[in-house]
Amino acid sequence: MAMLKLENVEVCYGVIKAVKGVSLEVNQGEVVALIGANGAGKTTILHTITGLIPAKSGKIEFNGHNLLKTPAHKIVSMGMAHVPEGRRVFQGLTVLENLKLGAYTIKNKAQISESLERVYQRFPRLKERRNQIAGTLSGGEQQMLAMGRALMSSPKIILMDEPSMGLSPLLVNEIFDIIKEISSSGTTVLLVEQNAKKALSIANRAYVLGTGRITLEGNAQELLNNEAIKKAYLGE
Amino acid sequence: MSFLSQLINGLSVGSIYALIALGYTMVYGIAKMLNFAHGDVIMVGAYTIFTAVSMLGLDYWIAIILSVVFCTVLGIVIEKIAYKPLRKASPLTVLITAIGVSYLLQNIVLLIYGSHQRPFPKIISVKSIKIGENLVISGEAFFTMVITIVIMIILTLFIKNSKTGRAMVAVSEDKGAAELMGINVNRIISITFAIGSGLAAIAGLFFASTYGFIGPYSGAMPGIKAFIAAVLGGIGSIPGAMLGGILLGVVEGLSKAYISTELSDAIVFSILIVILLFKPSGLLGKNVTEKV
Numbered sequence: 199m200a201m202l203k204l205e206n207v208e209v210c211y212g213v214i215k216a217v218k219g220v221s222l223e224v225n226q227g228e229v230v231a232l233i234g235a236n237g238a239g240k241t242t243i244l245h246t247i248t249g250l251i252p253a254k255s256g257k258i259e260f261n262g263h264n265l266l267k268t269p270a271h272k273i274v275s276m277g278m279a280h281v282p283e284g285r286r287v288f289q290g291l292t293v294l295e296n297l298k299l300g301a302y303t304i305k306n307k308a309q310i311s312e313s314l315e316r317v318y319q320r321f322p323r324l325k326e327r328r329n330q331i332a333g334t335l336s337g338g339e340q341q342m343l344a345m346g347r348a349l350m351s352s353p354k355i356i357l358m359d360e361p362s363m364g365l366s367p368l369l370v371n372e373i374f375d376i377i378k379e380i381s382s383s384g385t386t387v388l389l390v391e392q393n394a395k396k397a398l399s400i401a402n403r404a405y406v407l408g409t410g411r412i413t414l415e416g417n418a419q420e421l422l423n424n425e426a427i428k429k430a431y432l433g434e
Numbered sequence: 435m436s437f438l439s440q441l442i443n444g445l446s447v448g449s450i451y452a453l454i455a456l457g458y459t460m461v462y463g464i465a466k467m468l469n470f471a472h473g474d475v476i477m478v479g480a481y482t483i484f485t486a487v488s489m490l491g492l493d494y495w496i497a498i499i500l501s502v503v504f505c506t507v508l509g510i511v512i513e514k515i516a517y518k519p520l521r522k523a524s525p526l527t528v529l530i531t532a533i534g535v536s537y538l539l540q541n542i543v544l545l546i547y548g549s550h551q552r553p554f555p556k557i558i559s560v561k562s563i564k565i566g567e568n569l570v571i572s573g574e575a576f577f578t579m580v581i582t583i584v585i586m587i588i589l590t591l592f593i594k595n596s597k598t599g600r601a602m603v604a605v606s607e608d609k610g611a612a613e614l615m616g617i618n619v620n621r622i623i624s625i626t627f628a629i630g631s632g633l634a635a636i637a638g639l640f641f642a643s644t645y646g647f648i649g650p651y652s653g654a655m656p657g658i659k660a661f662i663a664a665v666l667g668g669i670g671s672i673p674g675a676m677l678g679g680i681l682l683g684v685v686e687g688l689s690k691a692y693i694s695t696e697l698s699d700a701i702v703f704s705i706l707i708v709i710l711l712f713k714p715s716g717l718l719g720k721n722v723t724e725k726v
């Protein structure tokens with residue numbers, strides 16, 4: 199059974215329909231990529247899953263829970279974390295305070311310090327800079343903080359929205375390595391990316407989003423060799 | 435009166451403004467709205483004490499606690515009924531609603547207590563403090579300043595160190611990201627209104643004690659002044675509200691003493707305009723452009 203399942207989801211901004219009946223599935227342990235051009239509706243889909251935007255119709259289920267009836271702030275304690283587009287770290291707070299907010303719903307202090315250690319291990323840079331104000335971090339560091347913050351809740355699934363955006367090629371590689379690590383440590387990943395080549399290279403399966411609709415789906419390796427995809431998204 | 439005692443008077447009135455300004459600035463920072471009914475909560479707080487002491491003959495301390503509790507609940511209820519349904523409405527709609535709530539509170543009090551001024555009971559009875567030859571600090575002024583300082587320290591520590599405090603900072607920066615952390619934004623907004631209104635009750639006690647009388651419109655003037663103080667300090671900034679309030683009280687006090695009582699408000703407004711010309715975000719406000 200799928201861990202996360204969207205069925206015919208429609209989302210509107212006012213009268214404009216941004217998502218026009220999207221169905222997709224993410225199974226436990228997978229890395230699923232969602233790729234598509236600017237304005238295709240990728241961010242909108244992620245925001246609808248985590249409840250920041252209401253859906254007009256359709257169904258979203260996560261481990262049997264109806265997410266469309268769940269307020270955004272209750273999603274994280276169900277085991278779903280969201281690394282939003284543009285990082286959205288709390289600029290005025292320190293790295294450590296940001297990370298602790300990632301574990302806001304966790305009451306057990308020992309569990310929080312355990313998560314913190316794990317995040318510091320994965321991102322040594324964050325440990326070095328734990329008392330720095332997040333707004334003064336570099337773009338790459340902020341991305342690491344946003345990912346570390348999401349990992350603080352020990353999620354079963356993590357949704358990432360363009361984690362490589364605006365980073366140097368070297369850092370992009372580093373971020374994708376980290377996503378692979380996160381996946382191999384047992385966390386399911388739904389990855390939204392502009393960098394289709396990279397995303398497909400680490401994903402098991404992928405969905406291609408046209409304007410508000412899934413236009414293609416399948417095995418990531420196969421999509422990587424698909425002529426239409428190569429033309430449209432891989433710049434070949 | 436010597437310059438020093440004028441200054442202390444100004445500081446005392448200024449700390450009342452600061453207490454009220456804190457409510458404005460916290461609500462603005464977190465709910466991104468100007469709660470123009472905030473001043474009237476001060477008046478309701480003062481009437482609660484008046485009712486408890488002068489009409490029911492209750493003990494002072496009980497009256498003060500009653501007033502804080504009543505205003506705190508009032509703040510929560512106002513937010514739930516009037517503002518929460520407007521979370522996604524335009525700022526203008528919310529502003530007009532806030533003005534409506536302000537008139538509603540004034541008129542409810544008018545209906546119950548009538549329009550005439552009531553003498554406010556002498557609750558704070560602290561002896562004047564004599565320092566040196568000609569400096570006497572009135573007990574009320576001293577008490578007002580001490581309590582205000584204590585409240586500010588507690589509030590600062592609360593926001594800096596408590597989990598709820600940090601959630602408040604997170605909500606003020608980015609509601610969506612805060613929700614993703616599992617923070618119940620509606621609850622944080624509710625708590626903010628509760629704190630602001632509780633502080634307004636204490637400000638109401640000090641304000642009414644300083645002036646000796648209360649009427650249904652007593653909250654309007656300190657409300658506006660505190661709003662100016664909050665803008666002056668940088669709306670949304672807690673240290674800014676404290677600084678703005680105290681500065682405003684001192685400028686107003688000294689203008690009244692040395693220039694003219696009639697002109698003091700004009701002077702206060704001129705200073706506000708000048709400061710905002712040079713620093714549009716207020717003295718301690720962040721210079722960030724509004725995020726979309």
Ligand SMILES: Nc1ncnc2c1ncn2[C@@H]1O[C@H](COP(=O)(O)OP(=O)(O)OP(=O)(O)O)[C@@H](O)[C@H]1O
Pocket residue numbers: 211214216234235236237238239240241242243283392
């Ligand atoms: N708040 C909003 N109000 C109105 N329209 C919006 C809003 N947010 C997004 N849209 C529109 O919805 C469509 C989908 O936007 P979305 O941000 O989901 O795209 P995206 O696939 O994430 O694009 P990108 O790769 O550029 O991030 C776009 O046409 C966009 O203009």
Ligand SMILES: [Mg+2]
Pocket residue numbers: 240241242283359
């Ligand atoms: Mg996007």
